[in-house]
Amino acid sequence: MSVTNSAGRTLPETIAGEHYKPFKKAHKNNCDSKVISxxxxxxxxxxxxxxxxxxxxxxxxxxxxxxxxxxxxxxxxxxxxxxxxxxxxxxxxxxxxxxxxxxxxxxxGSINGTVGDYVSKNPLPYPVVLRSHGGRWAAVKNDExxxxxxxxxxxxxxxxxxxxxxxxxxxxxxxxxxxxxxxxxxxxxxxxxxxxxxxxxxxxxxxxxxxxxxxxxxxxxxxxxVSGSLKVTNNPQKLHIARQCINLMSALDLIKDGLIFQAGAGGISLAALQYLDKKLEENNVVAACETGGFTKFIAEMHRKGLVKNAYGLQCFDVESIKYIAENRRLITDIGHYADPSSKGRFLDGLHATMLGATEVDTNFNVNVNTHSDGRLLHGIGGHQDSAAGANLTMITVPIYRKTIPVIRDAVTTITTPGDIIDAIVTDQGVAINPNRTDLLDKLQGNNDVNIVSIESLKEMADKETGGPPQVDFGDDIIGITKWRNGELLDVIYSVKE
Amino acid sequence: MSVTNSAGRTLPETIAGEHYKPFKKAHKNNCDSKVISxxxxxxxxxxxxxxxxxxxxxxxxxxxxxxxxxxxxxxxxxxxxxxxxxxxxxxxxxxxxxxxxxxxxxxxGSINGTVGDYVSKNPLPYPVVLRSHGGRWAAVKNDExxxxxxxxxxxxxxxxxxxxxxxxxxxxxxxxxxxxxxxxxxxxxxxxxxxxxxxxxxxxxxxxxxxxxxxxxxxxxxxxxVSGSLKVTNNPQKLHIARQCINLMSALDLIKDGLIFQAGAGGISLAALQYLDKKLEENNVVAACETGGFTKFIAEMHRKGLVKNAYGLQCFDVESIKYIAENRRLITDIGHYADPSSKGRFLDGLHATMLGATEVDTNFNVNVNTHSDGRLLHGIGGHQDSAAGANLTMITVPIYRKTIPVIRDAVTTITTPGDIIDAIVTDQGVAINPNRTDLLDKLQGNNDVNIVSIESLKEMADKETGGPPQVDFGDDIIGITKWRNGELLDVIYSVKE
Incomplete structure (x- = not known):
C-alpha cells in the first residue's frame, strides 16, 4: 500500500518489513517567551x-x-x-x-533546623525520607x-x-x-x-x-x-583536630603528586586545607584534584597550581563563585559526583575525605541527622557518598560537646554505616577502624598521630560527661535514613515536647 | 513484621503502608581503571x-x-x-x-561519498535511514x-x-x-x-x-x-551570493542589536560572515549569538565583541578549538541545539540561517542528500533543524552547477520541505517563498536585493543547461529521509551502475 504524504510524495507504508508514518507537516519551531506568573x-x-x-x-x-x-x-x-x-x-x-x-x-529531603524540630514532635502521616546527595539523584533518575x-x-x-x-x-x-x-x-x-x-x-x-x-x-x-568572606577557625581544639587529619594523611603517605581529596566548608575542613596547602607547597607536591564544597581557599590553591584540577559544586563564598565562573570547565553536577546507580562517580578513588558528625559509635557508625536529644536537625548531604568513595574517610569530632558525649556505644541514628568509616579524628586521639588492618600496619611506629582505640575515646567521653542523656522517644517513626541504593538504614522516632 | 538489617537495627518492613528493603551492606566504591583492549x-x-x-x-x-x-x-x-x-x-x-x-x-546515519555511492548501486537489506542531527538525538533519546x-x-x-x-x-x-x-x-x-x-x-x-x-x-x-586554517572563497559567484544574503538580512532589518544567526563552515557562509562582520562593525551593532559550525571567524567576532555569545558545537579549524577550550562556557550539545522532542532548542527563534543544497524545486523543497544522478552522497546534518528554527531560512545556491540545473520542478529527494524554506539566494536573484507574504511586504521597494520568482530561476537554469538529466532509477529503495519527528519524508531509489 502506498500513501501520498504532505510533501507530495507517494511512498510505500512499509519498507523492508518496517512500517513508517507518513510526513504530515513542517512547522517553524515555537519560540515564544516562556515567562509567565x-x-x-x-x-x-x-x-x-x-x-x-x-x-x-x-x-x-x-x-x-x-x-x-x-x-x-x-x-x-x-x-x-x-x-x-x-x-x-x-x-x-x-x-x-x-x-x-x-x-x-x-x-x-534534608531538613536543617526549625522544621525538623517541629516534625520530630509532630509526626507527618509519612516519615521524612532522608537520602544522600547521590541517593536522591539516583532516586529521581530511576523514578523511585x-x-x-x-x-x-x-x-x-x-x-x-x-x-x-x-x-x-x-x-x-x-x-x-x-x-x-x-x-x-x-x-x-x-x-x-x-x-x-x-x-x-x-x-x-x-x-x-x-x-x-x-x-x-x-x-x-x-x-x-553565601558568606561574604569565610574565615578559618581559631578555636584551638578544632585546629588540633585539623592538624591531626593532615598528620594522618602524611603518615599514610597520601600527600604526594596526584592526591585527590575532599574537604568541606566547615571550620575544621577549612583549617585542614590551610595545613594541607602549606604542606603541598613545602614538599613541592601538586595534588590532582579537590572536590566538595568550593571556597576561596580551594580557588586559591588552584590558582597557585597546588591542585591541578577541581570539581566545582556548591560554592560557599562570593570569591569562589567568581573564580568558578571564570573557570567554567571546573563545574560539574551531583550525578557525576555521587550517583550510586551510574557507571562511575568522581568520588570513586578519592584518597581522603574529611567529614563531620553529631555522634559516632564504637562500631564506627556515624550520625549526622539527629542530635542526642533525638531531634531531626540535619540532612545527610554527601556524607554517605563521600565515605563510600574515599579510601580514607576521616570523621572529625571532639569526643564531647558541652555535656554531651559524641563517641558512644550506639548512635541515635545511623547515617553512614561504620563499615566504610576509616578513622575518627578527635581532640583526644585518632581511632582507626579495626577492619582497616592495612592502615594500622602503615601507622605502626609513627610518632605524628596519636592512635587510640574507639573504646578508649568513648570511655573518656563518658568520664567527662557522665554518659549520654536519656531520651524519651515516642512510638511514631517521623523519619527514615536510606542507604544510597534506597535500602532502609534506620528510622527516627518522635520525641516528646 | 520487623527485620534486623546489616547495620544491626531492627526495623519494621512496612512504614506508613510502604514497604522498604532492609539495608544489606556498605562497600567502598570500585575505582579500578577501565582501560582494556x-x-x-x-x-x-x-x-x-x-x-x-x-x-x-x-x-x-x-x-x-x-x-x-x-x-x-x-x-x-x-x-x-x-x-x-x-x-x-x-x-x-x-x-x-x-x-x-x-x-x-x-x-x-549520514553518509558522505564513497559508501553512499556503493549503497546506491548495491542496496542493503534495509534502507539507509537519514535523520537530521536533532532527529537522531531524539531517536536515540526516545529509543526509536x-x-x-x-x-x-x-x-x-x-x-x-x-x-x-x-x-x-x-x-x-x-x-x-x-x-x-x-x-x-x-x-x-x-x-x-x-x-x-x-x-x-x-x-x-x-x-x-x-x-x-x-x-x-x-x-x-x-x-x-580539522583544517589547519580555513580560507574564505574568492570565487566571485559565491561572493555575490554571500553578499546577497547579507543584503537580504539588511533589507529585512535583521542586522541590529540582539541578532541571533547561524552560519556554517562552507565557502558561502564564511564569505557572508565576513560581510556581516563588517556590517556589524560599521553600524556599531552587537549580535546576541552565533551558532552552527564554529570557526576562527566566529571566534574572532566573539573576541572583538561583535557577537556577545556563541554556541560551540562542531569546530572546523585548529584556532576555533583553542578558542573554545579557553571559553568553555560556549560549549553545548546537539540536544540543546536541535532535539525536536525537547521543550526548546537554541535554534528556536534564530533570526537567520544560511544553508546549502544540491537541488531546490519550485515548491521550495530542498535536497541535500542526493546528486542529480540519484546517488546518495550526503547526510542531512542540521539542515532540517536549522530551517525549522530560523525565521529567515536562506538557501544559498547557484542556479546551475556545470551542466546540471540546481533549481528544478521537483527535487530528486526531499530533505527539507519547502514550507519552512523562506528564501533561495542565487547568483541570479533571490526567490522568496510566496507563503512568506510578511517578507515580501517588507521587501517592497528595496533596491539592494534582486527579488525574482522561483519559476524564473528555474527557467533560467533550464535555458543554460537544457534541463535536468534523465536518471535511470532501479526499483529498490536504498534509503529514506525522515522528518525530525521520525515521519517518512521521502525515499531514495537505487541507481544503475
Missing amino acids: LKKALKKADLKDGQTISFHHQLRNGDYVVNHTLDVIRDLEIKNLRLAQTALFPIHKPVIDHIKEGTISRIE LHIDVAIIAASAADNRGNCTGLIGKSAFGPICYSQVDAMHADHVIVVTDNLVDRPCGFQEITEEYVDHVVQMDQIGNPKDI | LKKALKKADLKDGQTISFHHQLRNGDYVVNHTLDVIRDLEIKNLRLAQTALFPIHKPVIDHIKEGTISRIE LHIDVAIIAASAADNRGNCTGLIGKSAFGPICYSQVDAMHADHVIVVTDNLVDRPCGFQEITEEYVDHVVQMDQIGNPKDI
Whole structure:
C-alpha cells in the first residue's frame, strides 16, 4: 500500500518489513517567551493534590523561593503535597504552617533546623525520607522519587529557560542539584530575579528542559545565600583536630603528586586545607584534584597550581563563585559526583575525605541527622557518598560537646554505616577502624598521630560527661535514613515536647 | 513484621503502608581503571549479531576509529550489525568490505561519498535511514534507535572515562554528538590516543556513563580532522551570493542589536560572515549569538565583541578549538541545539540561517542528500533543524552547477520541505517563498536585493543547461529521509551502475 504524504510524495507504508508514518507537516519551531506568573505556571503544570514538588537548596538560609511558591500553592488550594527539596533551612519555618494547613503532608529531603524540630514532635502521616546527595539523584533518575513539578531557582535566566546560579545579585554558585529534576520532572519552572537577554551567558540548565520562567523581585537574601568572606577557625581544639587529619594523611603517605581529596566548608575542613596547602607547597607536591564544597581557599590553591584540577559544586563564598565562573570547565553536577546507580562517580578513588558528625559509635557508625536529644536537625548531604568513595574517610569530632558525649556505644541514628568509616579524628586521639588492618600496619611506629582505640575515646567521653542523656522517644517513626541504593538504614522516632 | 538489617537495627518492613528493603551492606566504591583492549571491551559489552553500534563523526575524513573497530568486530565474527554513526566519510571506504562480508547489513546515519555511492548501486537489506542531527538525538533519546554499544572517539580521556575532544594531538573540538549515545546506549566504550591523568581537564562526557576506555596509537589523521586554517572563497559567484544574503538580512532589518544567526563552515557562509562582520562593525551593532559550525571567524567576532555569545558545537579549524577550550562556557550539545522532542532548542527563534543544497524545486523543497544522478552522497546534518528554527531560512545556491540545473520542478529527494524554506539566494536573484507574504511586504521597494520568482530561476537554469538529466532509477529503495519527528519524508531509489 502506498500513501501520498504532505510533501507530495507517494511512498510505500512499509519498507523492508518496517512500517513508517507518513510526513504530515513542517512547522517553524515555537519560540515564544516562556515567562509567565508563578500562579499561571503552576496551573499550566496542572499541579494537583497529592503530587510532588521539588526545589534545590542552593539559596540556603537566604531562600525566598520555597516560601513564596508554597504561599501561591496554598492560594490555589492544592493539598497534601510531597515536598522533595534537596534541603530546608530555618528560613523555611513557614513550612510548618503549610503542614498545619494541609498543603504539605509529606517531606522527602534534608531538613536543617526549625522544621525538623517541629516534625520530630509532630509526626507527618509519612516519615521524612532522608537520602544522600547521590541517593536522591539516583532516586529521581530511576523514578523511585517521581517529581511532578520542579521549581528551580536561578540567579539569571533568559526568557526561554536557559539559566545559571553564577551571575546576578543573588548568585549562589553553579546550579548543580537540579539537573536531574529538570531532566525527569513532568513540568519544570525556573524562578529568577534576573531576567537576561537570550542566550543567558552561563547555563547549568538549558531551555530544552524548561516549561516556564517566572520572575520574582528577589529570589533570596544575598547575605544568607553565601558568606561574604569565610574565615578559618581559631578555636584551638578544632585546629588540633585539623592538624591531626593532615598528620594522618602524611603518615599514610597520601600527600604526594596526584592526591585527590575532599574537604568541606566547615571550620575544621577549612583549617585542614590551610595545613594541607602549606604542606603541598613545602614538599613541592601538586595534588590532582579537590572536590566538595568550593571556597576561596580551594580557588586559591588552584590558582597557585597546588591542585591541578577541581570539581566545582556548591560554592560557599562570593570569591569562589567568581573564580568558578571564570573557570567554567571546573563545574560539574551531583550525578557525576555521587550517583550510586551510574557507571562511575568522581568520588570513586578519592584518597581522603574529611567529614563531620553529631555522634559516632564504637562500631564506627556515624550520625549526622539527629542530635542526642533525638531531634531531626540535619540532612545527610554527601556524607554517605563521600565515605563510600574515599579510601580514607576521616570523621572529625571532639569526643564531647558541652555535656554531651559524641563517641558512644550506639548512635541515635545511623547515617553512614561504620563499615566504610576509616578513622575518627578527635581532640583526644585518632581511632582507626579495626577492619582497616592495612592502615594500622602503615601507622605502626609513627610518632605524628596519636592512635587510640574507639573504646578508649568513648570511655573518656563518658568520664567527662557522665554518659549520654536519656531520651524519651515516642512510638511514631517521623523519619527514615536510606542507604544510597534506597535500602532502609534506620528510622527516627518522635520525641516528646 | 520487623527485620534486623546489616547495620544491626531492627526495623519494621512496612512504614506508613510502604514497604522498604532492609539495608544489606556498605562497600567502598570500585575505582579500578577501565582501560582494556578494544577486543575485550567489545566482548564485555557482549556485542551480538544483529545489534546496533554507534560512532560520532567528529574526526571526519581523518577518522581511524570506525575502520579499526569494524576490523576487530569482523575478527570476532559478529555479523549483521546496524551501523548508527552520525556520519561516514570517504575514509570509511572499508565499510563496503564489511557490508560484503556480512559484518554490516544496515546503516542508520549520514553518509558522505564513497559508501553512499556503493549503497546506491548495491542496496542493503534495509534502507539507509537519514535523520537530521536533532532527529537522531531524539531517536536515540526516545529509543526509536536503540544503541547496544556506543564507541566514542576522544582526543583525551582518563582511565575512568572522563573525556574530551578539545586537547591532544588529535583534537577535533568538543564532543557534542555522543552525549545522547553515552546516556542511552547499553554499553559505552571511549577510544582515545591520549590517556591523561585523572581527572581529564575537560570533560564533555563524564565517567558516570562510561564502561570501558580503549587506547589506540592514533585515533585519526590530524590534517583531515580539522583544517589547519580555513580560507574564505574568492570565487566571485559565491561572493555575490554571500553578499546577497547579507543584503537580504539588511533589507529585512535583521542586522541590529540582539541578532541571533547561524552560519556554517562552507565557502558561502564564511564569505557572508565576513560581510556581516563588517556590517556589524560599521553600524556599531552587537549580535546576541552565533551558532552552527564554529570557526576562527566566529571566534574572532566573539573576541572583538561583535557577537556577545556563541554556541560551540562542531569546530572546523585548529584556532576555533583553542578558542573554545579557553571559553568553555560556549560549549553545548546537539540536544540543546536541535532535539525536536525537547521543550526548546537554541535554534528556536534564530533570526537567520544560511544553508546549502544540491537541488531546490519550485515548491521550495530542498535536497541535500542526493546528486542529480540519484546517488546518495550526503547526510542531512542540521539542515532540517536549522530551517525549522530560523525565521529567515536562506538557501544559498547557484542556479546551475556545470551542466546540471540546481533549481528544478521537483527535487530528486526531499530533505527539507519547502514550507519552512523562506528564501533561495542565487547568483541570479533571490526567490522568496510566496507563503512568506510578511517578507515580501517588507521587501517592497528595496533596491539592494534582486527579488525574482522561483519559476524564473528555474527557467533560467533550464535555458543554460537544457534541463535536468534523465536518471535511470532501479526499483529498490536504498534509503529514506525522515522528518525530525521520525515521519517518512521521502525515499531514495537505487541507481544503475
